Structure formats: C-alpha cells, structure tokens
Amino acid sequence: MDDAPPVKDTKPKVVAEKQKTVALPRASRRKGPEPVKVKEEEEGEDNDEEEENVPPPEKAATKAAAKPKKPLFPVASKKKDPEPKPVKVEKVVDEEASASASEVEEELEEDEVDEEEKPEVIAKARKIVQTTLTTKAKDPYPDWKPGEPVPYAALCKTFSLIELTTKRLIIMEHCSLFLRQVLRLTPDDLLPTVLLMINKLAPDYAGIELGIGESLIMKAIGESTGRSLAVIKQDQKEIGDLGLVAVKSRSTQPTMFKPKALTIRGVHNGLMGIATVTGNGAQGRKVDGIKKLLSAADANSPGKVDITKDKGGPSEAKYIVRFLEGKLRLGLAERTILVSLAQAMIAHEAYKKNTVPSTGDIEKAESILKTVYSELPSYDVIIPAMVEHGIMNLREHCKLRPGVPLKPMLAKPTKAITEVLDRFDGQTFTCEYKYDGERAQIHYVAKDADEELSQSLPSAAATEVGRGVAAIFSRNSEELSKKYPDVLAKLQSWVKEDTKSFVLDCESVAWDVTEKKVLPFQQLMTRKKKDVKIEEVKVKVCVFAFDLLYLNGEAIVEKSLRERRELLHKSFNPVEGEFAFATCMDGQELDEIQTFLDLSVKASCEGLMVKMLDGTESGYEPSKRSRNWLKIKKDYLAGIGDSLDLVVLGAYHGKGKRTSVYGAFLLACYNPVTETYETVCNIGTGFSEAVLEELHTALVETVIDRPKPFYAHSTGGQHQPDVWFEPRFVWEVKTADLTLSPRYKAGMKEGVDPAGDKGISLRFPRFIKVRDDKKPDEATTSRQVAEMYRKQESVTKSKGPAADDDFEY
Numbered sequence: 001m002d003d004a005p006p007v008k009d010t011k012p013k014v015v016a017e018k019q020k021t022v023a024l025p026r027a028s029r030r031k032g033p034e035p036v037k038v039k040e041e042e043e044g045e046d047n048d049e050e051e052e053n054v055p056p057p058e059k060a061a062t063k064a065a066a067k068p069k070k071p072l073f074p075v076a077s078k079k080k081d082p083e084p085k086p087v088k089v090e091k092v093v094d095e096e097a098s099a100s101a102s103e104v105e106e107e108l109e110e111d112e113v114d115e116e117e118k119p120e121v122i123a124k125a126r127k128i129v130q131t132t133l134t135t136k137a138k139d140p141y142p143d144w145k146p147g148e149p150v151p152y153a154a155l156c157k158t159f160s161l162i163e164l165t166t167k168r169l170i171i172m173e174h175c176s177l178f179l180r181q182v183l184r185l186t187p188d189d190l191l192p193t194v195l196l197m198i199n200k201l202a203p204d205y206a207g208i209e210l211g212i213g214e215s216l217i218m219k220a221i222g223e224s225t226g227r228s229l230a231v232i233k234q235d236q237k238e239i240g241d242l243g244l245v246a247v248k249s250r251s252t253q254p255t256m257f258k259p260k261a262l263t264i265r266g267v268h269n270g271l272m273g274i275a276t277v278t279g280n281g282a283q284g285r286k287v288d289g290i291k292k293l294l295s296a297a298d299a300n301s302p303g304k305v306d307i308t309k310d311k312g313g314p315s316e317a318k319y320i321v322r323f324l325e326g327k328l329r330l331g332l333a334e335r336t337i338l339v340s341l342a343q344a345m346i347a348h349e350a351y352k353k354n355t356v357p358s359t360g361d362i363e364k365a366e367s368i369l370k371t372v373y374s375e376l377p378s379y380d381v382i383i384p385a386m387v388e389h390g391i392m393n394l395r396e397h398c399k400l401r402p403g404v405p406l407k408p409m410l411a412k413p414t415k416a417i418t419e420v421l422d423r424f425d426g427q428t429f430t431c432e433y434k435y436d437g438e439r440a441q442i443h444y445v446a447k448d449a450d451e452e453l454s455q456s457l458p459s460a461a462a463t464e465v466g467r468g469v470a471a472i473f474s475r476n477s478e479e480l481s482k483k484y485p486d487v488l489a490k491l492q493s494w495v496k497e498d499t500k501s502f503v504l505d506c507e508s509v510a511w512d513v514t515e516k517k518v519l520p521f522q523q524l525m526t527r528k529k530k531d532v533k534i535e536e537v538k539v540k541v542c543v544f545a546f547d548l549l550y551l552n553g554e555a556i557v558e559k560s561l562r563e564r565r566e567l568l569h570k571s572f573n574p575v576e577g578e579f580a581f582a583t584c585m586d587g588q589e590l591d592e593i594q595t596f597l598d599l600s601v602k603a604s605c606e607g608l609m610v611k612m613l614d615g616t617e618s619g620y621e622p623s624k625r626s627r628n629w630l631k632i633k634k635d636y637l638a639g640i641g642d643s644l645d646l647v648v649l650g651a652y653h654g655k656g657k658r659t660s661v662y663g664a665f666l667l668a669c670y671n672p673v674t675e676t677y678e679t680v681c682n683i684g685t686g687f688s689e690a691v692l693e694e695l696h697t698a699l700v701e702t703v704i705d706r707p708k709p710f711y712a713h714s715t716g717g718q719h720q721p722d723v724w725f726e727p728r729f730v731w732e733v734k735t736a737d738l739t740l741s742p743r744y745k746a747g748m749k750e751g752v753d754p755a756g757d758k759g760i761s762l763r764f765p766r767f768i769k770v771r772d773d774k775k776p777d778e779a780t781t782s783r784q785v786a787e788m789y790r791k792q793e794s795v796t797k798s799k800g801p802a803a804d805d806d807f808e809y
C-alpha cells in the first residue's frame with residue numbers, strides 16, 4: 001500500500017460508533033432486589049475441577065484516534081541529523097551491567113518479575129540500558145535508511161519478540177531497543193510508533209474510536225483474500241484469534257503484484273482513516289480501508305507464521321487485525337511503554353554524546369517521564385517536546401495545562417473510622433462529603449488570558465462560555481461537553497473575574513430544584529449521555545468542586561490541600577443549585593467524624609472522603625489511588641469495605657417468567673498484569689424485571705460464540721454460562737463477603753490461596769448499577785479483590801493489605 005499522506009493532513013470529522021451503554025430508568029433502579037435463581041450451586045462451594053489453561057494475555061480494548069485541530073505529529077526538530085555518527089562506547093560499566101535481560105531473568109524468581117515496579121527488576125533493567133541500549137549491537141531489525149519512514153515490519157518484529165515472553169523485563173528491553181532504533185534513525189516517527197505500541201491512534205480525550213466489530217474485520221479478511229465469509233467464520237471458530245485467521249487466509253492467496261511495504265506512519269494514517277470515516281456507506285469504506293492495509297501487509301517480508309501456535313513469527317496482517325480489535329495481546333501495559341520510552345531516550349541521548357548514562361540518570365529520566373505523563377497524559381504533546389528538548393528538560397516544556405485532561409486522583413477504601421484515624425495518626429486531615437454523581441474535570445481559559453486551551457484539544461470539545469473557553473472531561477478523560485451544556489452555559493456566572501484559567505476537580509450531581517438538595521446517582525443516570533439540549537434538560541445538575549489543580553497559568557498540584565482549597569474558595573463564587581464547594585469539616589476526633597458521616601448520609605451523599613490536609617503528602621497525585629485520600633462509605637460499616645466494579649462475561653437464560661431475558665450473569669474482575677478477565681461470581685440478585693429487560697437488550701448485541709482466550713474461567717461443563725459476551729459492560733456490585741472457591745479465578749495469582757487452586761469469589765452478590773463511566777479494563781482489579789479479601793481476613797490473621805492503583809504510571 002502506498003503511504004497515505006501524513007496524518008497532519010487528515011481532518012477526522014466525526015467520532016465513530018460509540019460503545020453502547022445501558023441507562024437504567026430511575027424507577028427500575030429503585031425497586032428492591034428481585035432475587036433471581038442462579039443456575040448453579042452457591043458460591044464458595046468446593047469442587048474438583050481442573051485448573052484452566054489461560055492463553056497468553058491479550059490487550060484489553062482501548063479506544064483510539066483523534067480529531068486534531070493541529071498537526072497530530074508536530075515535527076520535533078528538522079535540524080537534527082537523524083543518524084549521529086556511529087560511536088564506540090568506550091566507557092565500561094561494571095560487570096553486572098553487561099547482563100542481558102534473559103540472564104537477569106534467570107536470577108530473579110518468577111513471581112518477582114510480575115511487575116516492572118519491583119525495585120530489583122527496575123535496577124536490572126537500568127543496567128541493561130547502560131549496555132545494550134547504548135550500542136547498536138542488539139537492534140531488533142536491520143537499519144532502514146536514516147530519515148526514512150520506519151518500516152511497519154520492524155514494529156511487527158518487535159511485537160513478535162515480545163509475544164514470546166511474559167516477562168516484563170524482557171518486554172521492556174525489546175521495547176526500549178526498538179524505540180531507541182527509531183530515535184536513532186527516524187525520530188519523527190517516534191509518536192506513531194509509540195501510539196501503535198499502545199493500541200491507540202490518539203489520546204483518549206480526542207474521542208476517536210475505530211468503531212469496528214469482528215464481523216467487519218472478517219468481511220475485510222474475506223474480501224481481501226478471496227475466501228468466503230463462511231470459511232473465515234469457521235476458521236475463527238477453530239482458531240479463536242482473528243489475527244491468526246488473517247494470516248492463514250493470506251498464506252493461501254497468490255500474490256498478483258507486490259504492493260509497497262507498509263510503514264508505521266502509513267499504517268497509522270490508514271487506521272486513522274478507518275476510524276474517522278463517516279456518513280453514507282461508512283461501513284463499506286471502513287472495510288475498504290482494512291482491505292487496503294491487509295493487501296499491503298507482509299508484501300516484502302511475508303513472515304512465516306505457524307498459526308497452529310499463537311506465538312508465531314512476525315506478521316503484519318496479524319498485528320493489523322489485532323490492533324483493529326483493540327487487542328495486541330502483548331501485555332504492553334502503558335507503564336511498560338513509559339519506562340521503555342524513558343530508557344530508550346536517555347540511552348539515545350548518551351549514544352549521541354558517546355557516553356553511557358549513569359543508573360541515576362536513567363532513574364531520573366524514568367521519574368521525569370512518569371511525572372510529566374501523569375500531569376499531561378498526551379504523547380502527542382510529550383514526544384515532540386522530548387525529542388526537541390531532551391528528556392531531562394521535559395518538565396520545563398510539558399506541564400499540566402488546560403485542555404489536556406489528567407487522570408484523577410483516587411481514594412483507598414476503608415472499613416471503619418478507626419482505620420482512618422490510624423492512618424492519619426499525628427497528621428492533620430480533612431473530611432469532605434462524598435457526593436454520588438459523576439466525576440467532572442472542568443478546564444477553562446479566559447479569552448484575555450495569556451494562554452489558550454490546549455492546542456491538541458479537538459476544536460469541537462472547547463465551548464465558548466462568555467469570557468472564556470471551557471471543556472469538561474470524565475474520569476476517563478472522555479469529553480463531556482455535549483453531556484453537560486447546561487453546566488457550561490452557567491459556568492461564567494461562578495468564575496470570578498480575575499480567575500483567568502483553571503482545572504477544577506468536581507463531582508456533577510443531580511439536583512432537586514424544589515427541595516434544593518442533591519439527588520441520588522440513579523437520577524443523574526437518566527440524563528442523556530450526549531447531544532443534550534439545554535431546553536430539554538429535566539435532571540438539573542449542581543457541580544460540587546473539591547479540588548483545584550491549575551490556576552491562572554500555574555499548575556498547583558504540588559501545593560498542600562489546605563493551600564489549594566484556599567485558592568479554590570477564593571477563585572469562585574458558589575451559586576445555589578449550580579456550583580458549590582464540597583462540604584468539609586476539619587475536626588480530628590472520632591465522634592466529630594461520625595457526626596459528619598451521618599450528616600453526609602442525610603444529605604444523600606455516599607459517605608466521606610478523608611484527605612491529608614497539610615505537607616507534601618497532601619499534594620494532588622494524578623492517576624494514583626492514594627492512601628492520602630481515604631473513603632468511608634455509609635455501607636462500609638456492614639459487609640466488606642467497598643463495592644466492586646465487575647465486567648459481564650456471560651449469562652444464563654432466565655426461567656419461568658423470565659425466559660425472554662437473562663436471569664443471571666457471570667462477572668469478572670480485571671487482571672492488568674496478565675490482561676485477563678478473571679471470573680469472580682454469578683449474580684442474579686438486585687435486578688428488577690425492567691432492568692433485566694434493558695440489560696438483555698444491550699447484552700444481546702455483544703454475544704460471541706465462545707469465551708475469549710483472555711477470559712480466565714472454569715471449564716467444567718456445569719459451570720459454563722449459556723451465552724458469552726464481549727467484555728464491554730461494567731457493573732457495580734455489592735457483596736456480603738468474599739470467600740475462596742475453586743470455581744472462580746479471581747486473584748488466583750495473588751497468593752491468597754496457599755494451595756493455589758482456588759480463586760476469590762463474592763458471596764451473595766447484589767447488582768447496584770451499570771458503571772458506564774468505566775471501561776472494562778478499569779474494572780476492579782484482581783489485586784484489589786485480593787486486597788479486600790486480605791482485609792477481611794486480617795481481622796483474624798492481621799495481614800497488611802497490598803497497594804494498588806488504577807491508572808498509575
């Protein structure tokens with residue numbers, strides 16, 4: 001395929017098909033639990049089933065693509081010679097440093113390398129950077145001509161090497177080596193390279209999705225290889241991996257002519273074109289786009305892929321299809337890429353200077369990139385700046401800014417007020433109402449300010465609001481301006497005149513205009529999700545601000561909460577029913593907190609947030625589930641500490657009156673390390689008839705023939721659900737407690753069961769609501785489930801909980 005023009009020329013128009021969501025009507029949500037008989041035996045029951053073989057990890061779906069106002073890939077620096085003169089690295093690092101990743105792996109216990117954050121793994125990785133990354137010796141792919149587009153085959157070669165291992169350390173080494181080669185030869189392609197590695201086309205806030213289902217991909221594979229759809233479907237049934245089906249289909253296809261080899265930039269452009277196609281015949285043009293990419297795949301280097309084994313050689317068709325499905329199956333967590341990128345960059349900079357970076361420098365580079373990315377999660381902004389100014393200077397050039405949403409700080413659950421007091425012993429803390437609505441990050445820049453709402457924000461996302469321009473983002477950095485035009489319309493009235501720019505952390509909560517009080521979350525969910533017309537708004541919303549992250553041109557995340565709160569209160573005017581500061585209380589005594597908790601519940605809140613108030617620890621920690629924020633929910637005091645957000649993997653047909661709907665469901669938590677969904681319970685309680693009907697309508701669209709290879713579930717016949725689903729919907733679920741069961745797989749790798757054959761399961765789970773603000777890979781993690789289990793157990797065994805996070809880099 002010819003390379004399409006650079007992405008900067010493309011003007012993506014409209015967001016493609018969005019994920020389907022279920023809005024549950026208020027009435028149906030409010031109805032009491034409607035017990036539904038779960039088809040199988042009670043949770044927690046022992047049974048001798050076989051341990052299931054979980055296939056290699058598969059990347060959970062990520063959304064993709066952008067609607068950029070400015071060039072998507074600003075050229076970092078044209079002046080620089082892309083290929084510095086090859087240099088011989090003279091400096092000798094210590095002996096240990098010459099270890100290769102595989103040697104190092106042998107030294108480490110298998111379970112110790114599960115996460116790249118382990119200090120010893122990081123230390124070894126840094127040693128590797130000092131040696132292999134500062135020479136060309138281990139580059140994964142033969143050098144292409146400096147300055148020329150990076151061949152897509154080079155990326156696929158790296159993917160195929162990564163596919164051969166599950167060890168983070170080796171994955172990191174492969175990534176770093178390849179990224180450094182890209183930096184050395186074609187630094188302008190670093191951005192699309194990184195994006196394709198993380199299965200994205202653009203930052204989340206750009207709101208572009210590929211909008212492609214399995215059937216469209218099968219159609220494209222069929223049409224581009226001359227095989228019938230029926231045959232492709234049959235292959236898919238047998239192989240269970242469309243990427244490999246694409247490879248199999250290609251191998252039987254005689255090549256009439258040799259198209260031009262794919263490049264990373266060309267593939268990115270092609271995919272972007274597919275994602276942004278709209279209007280009449282969009283589906284057909286998407287298929288054409290895929291066909292074009294597939295026909296060019298492997299043109300010049302047809303990889304020999306043994307499709308009988310998942311871990312075949314490199315094949316462009318395989319990775320294109322997997323990208324389209326949002327599943328590269330590589331275990332390339334965003335954190336891995338970040339660390340690899342920092343290592344590649346520091347090694348590249350050293351290589352250019354004919355030096356070797358010290359481990360201190362490598363550590364510093366990693367920390368800079370992680371901090372910068374947590375405040376400004378946009379490779380589109382960071383990569384060009386990093387290439388131009390160097391990684392050590394990145395902080396000066398890339399700061400939190402209005403227009404680029406950051407991942408919010410999250411709280412750790414606690415079970416009792418005494419736990420809070422233990423945690424904050426000797427330190428000042430503050431309590432705030434925990435409002436039950438939707439997180440909203442509001443960005444604003446006045447027209448007469450010395451700055452602008454980020455250039456990388458799609459223009460449609462920035463709304464004129466009187467004296468300024470504003471945008472609202474969700475917890476997941478999705479753009480919410482079309483959901484809350486009423487908030488934007490009133491915004492100017494609560495922004496003080498000398499407040500010229502800000503990023504606010506808030507909760508948008510349904511508001512009862514007559515009673516002048518907040519309404520439960522269920523009310524908020526009855527609002528339309530997008531294209532809301534102000535005149536049609538029935539459920540009014542009040543914004544409760546609890547933090548200020550940026551003010552008048554300056555990021556203030558490092559200031560103490562006390563200072564941020566003062567600035568917050570100084571910079572805005574509360575307006576009844578529209579904008580308010582979160583109700584807070586600084587008392588430190590148990591009975592004061594108890595009284596405040598009771599008040600919060602009376603005020604229709606979920607409970608309290610308790611936050612460190614002073615000192616560096618009270619700084620805002622983007623993307624972290626931090627112990628400096630604790631939540632006490634009203635229902636903590638009975639049952640386990642927190643509800644869980646679980647992914648629906650399967651369902652059982654209803655019986656009797658319910659034959660037309662699903663009567664019970666199989667739920668799973670998410671394991672971000674192995675990128676698998678681990679089953680955790682069957683649920684049939686908490687649903688009204690109306691809700692069951694709605695869920696059925698939504699879920700039927702996602703039925704698949706068989707469980708995905710990245711579902712960790714029981715294989716015993718009697719435990720199989722009647723239908724399986726794509727991992728799409730996240731539900732909030734409460735449980736009486738947690739137990740170990742051989743029938744479920746949750747947390748099996750977390751060491752809670754000494755014998756290792758039982759997973760954690762929920763007892764008496766109860767459906768609370770659909771969490772359509774969470775994506776499946778943001779569900780409660782296996783580790784969190786294990787942490788809850790340990791906490792529950794710790795009453796008798798007094799074991800400390802493990803740390804965890806949601807987005808942390």
Ligand SMILES: Nc1ncnc2c1ncn2[C@@H]1O[C@H](COP(=O)(O)OP(=O)(O)OP(=O)(O)O)[C@@H](O)[C@H]1O
Pocket residue numbers: 408409410411412432433434435436437438439475507546582609631
């Ligand atoms: N005063 C407040 N301070 C911080 N967050 C608040 C506050 N009031 C309400 N919230 C909401 O509570 C959430 C913090 O709780 P947590 O970190 O547990 O998020 P979560 O994982 O979405 O869990 P939950 O289901 O409890 O909302 C925030 O995302 C925000 O939406």
